[in-house]
Amino acid sequence: MKLLNFSIIKFTFCLIVGIIISKLFSISILYSLLFCVGFTLITIGFYFTLKKKKSFIYLFGISVYLTFIAFGIFITNINGELQKTNHFSHAIDKDQANQTITFRIRERLKPNAFSQRYYVDILKLNAKNVKGKALINIRKDSLNIPIPIDAVYLSKTNVIEIKAPLNPDQFSYKAYLEKQQIYYQIYANQLDILELKSETSTVFGHAARFRNYINKALSKYQYSDEQSSIINALILGQRQNITKEVYDNYTNAGAIHILAVSGLHIGIILLLLNFVFKPIERIKNGKLIKTIILVILLWTYALIAGGSASIIRATTMFSIVAIGINLKRPTNIYNTLAISVFILLLIKPNFLFDVGFQLSYAAVISIVSFQPILERLYSPKYKLNKLLWQTLTVTVSAQFGIIPISLYYFHQFPSLFWLSNLIVIPFLSLILGLGLVVITCAILGIPKSFISDTFGAIINWMNQFFAWISNQEDFLILDIPFTLLQVVVSYLLIFSIYQLCIQKNYTWTKFTLVSVIVLQLTYILNQYHTKGDSFLVFHKNRTTLIAKKHNNQLAIYSTLKHAETNTIIRSYAVKNALQPIASKPVNVLYKLKDKHILIVDSLGVYNIKNITIDYVLLTQSPKLNLERLIDSLKPKAIIVDGNNYKSYISRWRQTCKKQKLPFYQTGKTGAFIIKD
Known part of the structure; x- marks a missing residue:
């Protein structure tokens, strides 16, 4: 056994362990650097002192693994934007x-009901040169013209730290943006x-202008807005203009991966390019030239399609595959x-916590295994x-890898996923190929033809098919609690089943059971964790929700009405494995074991006798004298929800401060929870 004959898989695993440790524990850059240098020196020392002592070779192995763990901790720390001295914060x-902020538009996001949204690079803050990314929300106006990528703007406005959700178990946009190294937003x-x-132009700007040029060229084919949005998502990697209805149809049909340029699309494009450039192999050094062309074209396409995380990781993987295949190097898919x-995490450790990253690799590993x-x-x-059987086996195999992660993040399972993929996936290479032909024709100025009309008809058929699948609501399982x-444990079970299929012995039968x-x-x-009682005051603007x-x-x-279907309630119920009961009107008094909670609404009535009131919830902006209420009921705390005027809340806060009584505003401190 050679000393340095270690699998890249083990190195990658150790790197991942280091990244996770860095996120779980606060370790300074200095200490992580010392760990990294220290273990590296120990490893080098072991290499020269133990290479002839095979009985102690395990010490060298342990030191190598610890070095990669330390390296994972170090690269995670140095990639933290907030720790850099030139960060705009x-x-x-x-x-x-x-x-006073100067910023460059980096990426256009899907707009919401009120704003156009962009990722921006902060160039200057208060005349100081800085770096860092932020989210800008530009309120929609009557013109609603998108801002071009690479445009530089000056604005005098407030920089606001992105806040965590105010209700428990809600989707945290703050946590999502932190994975993109974005911590502040601008309105x-x-x-x-x-x-x-x-005069500065980035790669992203060139790519955006080329996409705009393609869309302008496609306009002569008179595609509808819905068709254009699908073409942009399917081929150009831009999903901003897809309507919520169409997006939900693809999601509920288990086919949303078709609209995200990722491994499936890059793999198909690699196969098409490999076929087109195969004649080059006949010339001297043809395979090398062909490999270089393939890799360059793959990365060119990746940048044109927006260079998102999913595109970058897929292009990285298939670039390695292309090199291995065309240079006739033996490649093991797991090593690939x-x-x-390993390469992606070295560049951006936060990829590890990206849902798309996890789903992508889980699906590929599951496919090649099962x-x-x-x-x-x-x-x-x-x-x-x-062909149909291979498509079905690939689709089912992928589900082994992605179901646990999908259930954990999305809490739903589209049981007709196999039908969606069985019908569309076999023809996806033809659809992508035809789409590339149509785009090429548009760029060359070829007028509307049978080919462009056929492609538009196929897009319509796809949308109608997935809409039909989505409407089969009995086959869409929603609100599945999964921790x-x-x-x-699910992945341990899946791994045990795989090993049982391969080895077919008693040991793996036992592990599976x-x-x-x-x-x-x-x-x-x-x-067991659901046992017990509690009372919750959720935060929702202009609404009482308890x-x-x-x-x-x-x-x-x-x-x-029907508050049990509200996102706040559904998220909390699903994450905690609870069964919501149909909502009822708000009562005046609630009891939780020996605690009493009084609700004072717009009527301002609190005529309660012979009951000790522990908490008072003020909602719907009641007109009352709070000092008199406190003197009369002597509660332990005052709670204010999001269904009150701000001027009233400010006045009540001052009163409680004067009375030295705890005051809880859900709009500041989040949902208020009383436990038994």
Whole structure:
């Protein structure tokens, strides 16, 4: 055994462990650097002192693994934008309400109901050269013209730290943006930003202008807005203009991956390019030239398609595959995956916590592991049957890898996923190929033709098919509680099943059965955690939304109709494995064991006798004398929800401060929870 004969898979695993440790524990850059240098020196020392002492070779192995763990900790720390001295957050003048900001548009996002949204690079803050990314929200106006990528603007506005959600178990946009190294956002009107002259042009700007040129060329084919949005998503990687209805249809049909340029698209494009440039192999050094051309074209396409995280990781992986295939180097798919993961995490450690990153690699690993096993179960005689069977086995194999992660993040399962993929995936290479031909024709100025009309008809058919699948609501399983522990146990079970299929022995049969039992125990543990009672005051603007939990039942009381379907309630119920009960009107008094909660609404009535009031919830802006209420009821705390005027809240806060009584505003401190 050679000393340096270690698998890249082990190195990658150690790097991942280091990244996770860095996120779990606060380790300074200095200490992480010392760990990294220290373990590197120890490893080098072991190499020269132990290379002839095979009995101690395990010490060298341990030191190598610890070095890569330390390296993972170090690269995670140095990639933290906030720790860099030139990050714009260090230049914010807290004495000024507004900051003078110069920024460059980096990426256009999907707009919301009120604003056009962009990622921007901050260039200057209060005349100081800085770096860092931020989110800017530009309020929509009547013109609503998108701002071009690379445009530089000056604005005097406030820089606001992105806030965490105010209700428990809600989707955290703050956490999502932190993975993109974005911690602040800016709000502005179109008139508040002044465009500056800039001669600097980035790769992203060139790519955006080329996409605009393609869309302008395609306009002569008179595609509808819906068709254009799908073409942009399918081929150009831009999903901003897809309507919510169409997006939901693809999601509910289990086919949203078709609209995200990722491994599936890059793999198909590699196969098409490999076929087109195959004649080059006949010339001297043809394989090398062809490989260089393929890699350059793959990365050119990746940049044109926006250079998102999913595109970059897929292009990295398939670049390695292209090099291995065309240079006739023996490649192991697991090593190829490990190399691509290693390279991506070296560049951007936060990729590890990206949902798309996790789903992408889980799907690919699952396909290469389970697809050969499933394919052997049946041997069709005819080519069409063989193609359909291979598509089905690939689709089902992918689900082994992605179901646990999908259930954890999205809590739903589209049970007709196999039908969606069985019908569309076999023809996706033809659809992508035809799309590239149509774009090429448009760029060359070829007028509308049978080919462009056919492509438009195919897009319409896809949309109609996935809309039909989505409307089969009985096959869409929603609100599935699934914890992180269940994700881990599920993957242990899946790994045990894979090993059992390969080795077929008693040991892996035992591991599989034990994994099944442990997974069942996790459900029992979930039920155990639901035991107990609590009273919750959620935060929702202009709405009273409260709930009373009894074991696994969640009773909802609100001014909203059908409040049990509200996102706030659904998220909390699903994450905590609770069953929401149809909402009812708000009561005046609630009891939680020996605690009483009084609700004072717009009527301002609180005539309660012979009951000790522990908490008072003020909602719907009641006109009352709070000092008199406090003197009369002597509560332990005053709670104010989001259904009150701000002027009233400010006055009540001063009163409670004067009375030295705890004051909780859900709009500041988040949902208020009382436990038994």
